[in-house]
Amino acid sequence: MGRFFSLVQIKNNGSREQFLKAFCDVMKKRSLVPCSEKESSVSYILAFSESGKWVTLASKEYRDNPKQVKDDAKQTAAEMKTSSFSMDVVDSDWTYIELHTGADVHDTVMVGRSEFDEEHSPKGRRECWEPILAPGKTWEQISEIWNKNEVFVEDALYEAASVLGIEPKYMVSDYEDFESEADEDTNIIPMFFKKKITDSKVDKKKLTLNAAFKQVFGEALEPLGFVKAKTKYPHYIRFVDNSFIQIIGLKKESENVFNITAGIATIYRSEINLNCSPRMNCNWMIGISEFYKRSHVYDYDGKYRSNIMNFGFPKFESKSIINAFERALNEVKKWVLPEFEKVQTLSDVIDYLYTFYFSGLDIFGPDVQFYRHIDDRDGLFCFELDDPYEIADRRAKNAIKRALYKAEHNINGFTEADYVKSCEDIKQSSKERKEYIGNILNNKQLHDETMAEIRRRKEKNIGILRSYGVDI
Numbered sequence: 384m385g386r387f388f389s390l391v392q393i394k395n396n397g398s399r400e401q402f403l404k405a406f407c408d409v410m411k412k413r414s415l416v417p418c419s420e421k422e423s424s425v426s427y428i429l430a431f432s433e434s435g436k437w438v439t440l441a442s443k444e445y446r447d448n449p450k451q452v453k454d455d456a457k458q459t460a461a462e463m464k465t466s467s468f469s470m471d472v473v474d475s476d477w478t479y480i481e482l483h484t485g486a487d488v489h490d491t492v493m494v495g496r497s498e499f500d501e502e503h504s505p506k507g508r509r510e511c512w513e514p515i516l517a518p519g520k521t522w523e524q525i526s527e528i529w530n531k532n533e534v535f536v537e538d539a540l541y542e543a544a545s546v547l548g549i550e551p552k553y554m555v556s557d558y559e560d561f562e563s564e565a566d567e568d569t570n571i572i573p574m575f576f577k578k579k580i581t582d583s584k585v586d587k588k589k590l591t592l593n594a595a596f597k598q599v600f601g602e603a604l605e606p607l608g609f610v611k612a613k614t615k616y617p618h619y620i621r622f623v624d625n626s627f628i629q630i631i632g633l634k635k636e637s638e639n640v641f642n643i644t645a646g647i648a649t650i651y652r653s654e655i656n657l658n659c660s661p662r663m664n665c666n667w668m669i670g671i672s673e674f675y676k677r678s679h680v681y682d683y684d685g686k687y688r689s690n691i692m693n694f695g696f697p698k699f700e701s702k703s704i705i706n707a708f709e710r711a712l713n714e715v716k717k718w719v720l721p722e723f724e725k726v727q728t729l730s731d732v733i734d735y736l737y738t739f740y741f742s743g744l745d746i747f748g749p750d751v752q753f754y755r756h757i758d759d760r761d762g763l764f765c766f767e768l769d770d771p772y773e774i775a776d777r778r779a780k781n782a783i784k785r786a787l788y789k790a791e792h793n794i795n796g797f798t799e800a801d802y803v804k805s806c807e808d809i810k811q812s813s814k815e816r817k818e819y820i821g822n823i824l825n826n827k828q829l830h831d832e833t834m835a836e837i838r839r840r841k842e843k844n845i846g847i848l849r850s851y852g853v854d855i
Contacts, residue, residue, distance in 0.1 A: 386475045386537070387662055388557035389445035389452040392549055393438045393459050393467040394515055399431055402438060402463075403572070409462045415576035423575035428561040431570045432550040434517065439553040441561050446660045447616075450637045457483050466515050475535045482511055492529050494543075495536030506530055517548030590701040592641055593617050596633040599708035600643075600715075604631060607720075613852040615658040621723075622853050626650055626764070627732055629723045631715065632668060634661045640695040643711045644668040645719045647726060647735055650844040651764035651837060652743075657851065667740040667759045671711070674718040677739050680785075681794050729764055733777040736761065744778055746819065749832040763840070766833055771820050779813035 395402050406429070407417060415425055430439040440459070445452045449471055456469035460483035468482040477495030490511035506529045509522045516525060528543045537555040544554035550570075553561075565571045596617050605611075609619040609631070618632040627649040634642045646668040648655050661668065669677075672692045676683045694711045696703035726735045736743040746762035765774035783806055788794070790802035823829045845855055 386472060386557070387446070387660075389449055389469065389471045390554075390557075391440040391452060391456045391459065391467055391469050392547075392554070393440060393456075393463070394465045395431070395436055395438050396463075396465055399435070402431075403429070403574075405463045406459070406574070409459055410576050411579075412458075412462065414579045416579045418575050418577040420573070420575045422577050424578060425576045427574045427576075428558060428565065429572045429574060430550070430553045430556075430561055430568075431572070432548065432553060433570070434548040434550075436517070437547065437549040437553075439549065439556075439561075441556070441558040443558050445558070446662065448635060448637060449662075450640070453481060454637070456481060460484060470540070472536060472540070475537060478536050478540065482507075484511070494529055494531075494539050496532050496534075516546060520546045520548075590704050592633065592635055592704070595701075595704045595708045596641075599705060599712055600631065600633075603712055603716075610852060610854070612657060613850070616661060618657050618851075620657075620848070620851065620853055622848065622855060623726070624728050625855075626729045626767070627726075627761075628655070628848065628853070629726070630657070630668065631719065632657070632661065634670070636693050639697075640693050641707070641711075642670045642693045643715055643719075644670050645674065645715070645723075646740065647723070647732060648759070649729070649732060649761040649764050650841050650848075651767065652759060652761045652844070653840060654758045655844045655847050656758060664759070667743060669739065671714045671718055674722060674739065675714075678718065678722065681788065681792065730768060730773060730777070732761065732764070733774055734781060737778055737781040744774065746774070746816070749823075749829055749836070763833070763837060765820065766823070766837060771824060772817050775813045775816040775820065778816070779809050782809045 393402075397405075410416070410425075420426070426443060428441045430441070432438070440455060442451070442455070452469045452471060456467045459465070460467040466482065466484045466489070468480050470478050470480045472478045477493060480492040480494065482490040482492070490508050491505045492507040493505055507526065509526070512525055513522045516522070525543060525546045528539050528546065531539045533539045540554045541551045544551040561571055562573070565573055597611065600619060601611060604619045604621075607621065609621045609629075612618040612620045612630075616632060616634075618630055621629045623629060627647055629645075629647050631643065631645045634644050636642055644661065644665075646664070648667065657664070670692060672688045675691065676688055691714050694707045696707040722735065722739070726732055733744065740759075743759060743761045745760045746765060747760060762774060765771045768774070786797075786802050786805040786809070789797040790799050823833050849855055
């Protein structure tokens with residue numbers, strides 16, 4: 384698995400002292416004042432490049448709240464009257480850059496091997512980047528880098544740093560990297576802030592998102608057998624059929640915007656980890672809007688889907704927060720809980736994964752070392768079924784059903800001839816999967832290794848779930 388991290392790069396037009404003062408002034412507009420690390424509710428790390436012309440901004444918040452990265456870039460550019468750009472690195476494959484000059488998004492750049500088409504992979508404009516390049520560097524140099532398809536996007540970013548005048552290692556470091564080097568590198572400065580409390584706010588306790596989630600969702604989910612998990616991030620878990628869990632979690636998008644995510648994980652995957660950042664589980668822990676879309680893949684309402692992508696509230700008042708969570712709960716009752724109710728046995732998990740996390744059906748045997756670095760593949764559970772080949776049969780049945788629907792409704796010009804060809808391909812793929820399963824079943828060494836791996840995973844994941852407070 385590659386790296387995920389986010390940073391803001393800010394053009395520095397003055398001295399270090401002037402920059403620090405200006406940055407604190409930006410924080411004051413958020414009612415944040417400097418404090419000790421122990422008192423802090425918000426922390427940043429500022430890394431000053433040797434050139435003195437750029438400052439890299441890192442924060443713990445960025446990992447779980449990518450919107451904050453863009454907000455910080457926008458606000459620093461506007462308030463400090465400079466240029467800044469946010470950058471989100473995704474799985475070391477690609478990064479999305481937003482350049483701000485003043486209060487506007489001045490330009491966007493997609494670097495690396497993204498899944499987006501050319502139209503949605505902008506490569507920057509000369510007039511936006513040329514004014515902020517390092518002395519002696521040219522637009523052609525930075526443009527060439529933006530257009531590279533490196534195996535690891537960090538390589539392109541490292542190279543781009545020198546063209547911009549940014550310390551190269553600061554361009555590819557995350558918060559933890561900066562934190563570990565802060566004692567040795569005098570150019571790295573941690574800063575801590577706390578909320579400024581005014582007299583009118585004293586003694587008024589604010590309802591947090593976590594507390595609201597527990598209040599609204601706990602009341603609805605606990606009678607259904609869910610338990611509040613003892614995890615770093617808020618989750619409710621229900622253990623089903625002694626083999627898998629159904630999970631509903633809270634994902635904080637910003638101070639007053641959140642999403643509800645949900646998913647199913649078996650104890651046969653490499654590891655169930657609900658203490659990592661929600662971004663690390665985003666493949667299989669999906670939002671309500673994705674449950675709606677994937678269950679209505681060819682006929683979903685785009686406008687409605689947009690309305691349930693996240694949930695916000697205009698004021699940080701208990702009533703408005705509760706209202707937002709109640710709205711989210713209603714959508715969970717429409718699109719998530721009914722899908723969970725369909726999944727009562729390990730065999731049912733096949734149909735669920737086909738619809739909501741197709742890659743979860745992947746089977747990795749001992750010939751590929753069980754792919755231990757991929758933690759969210761559940762397919763190995765097929766060897767616990769009465770009929771291990773069922774995973775291939777039900778997968779093929781679902782695929783044929785979907786192809787038939789496409790043909791009957793002429794989805795994207797899909798014809799009856801396309802349906803016939805698709806069925807042939809599906810049957811061939813199913814045959815190959817069965818051969819793979821059969822090879823493991825009929826080879827004693829491979830079968831013994833596979834069953835030993837299954838036992839290891841079960842023992843490990845049951846231990847993890849018990850540590851989360853799940854009664855097993």
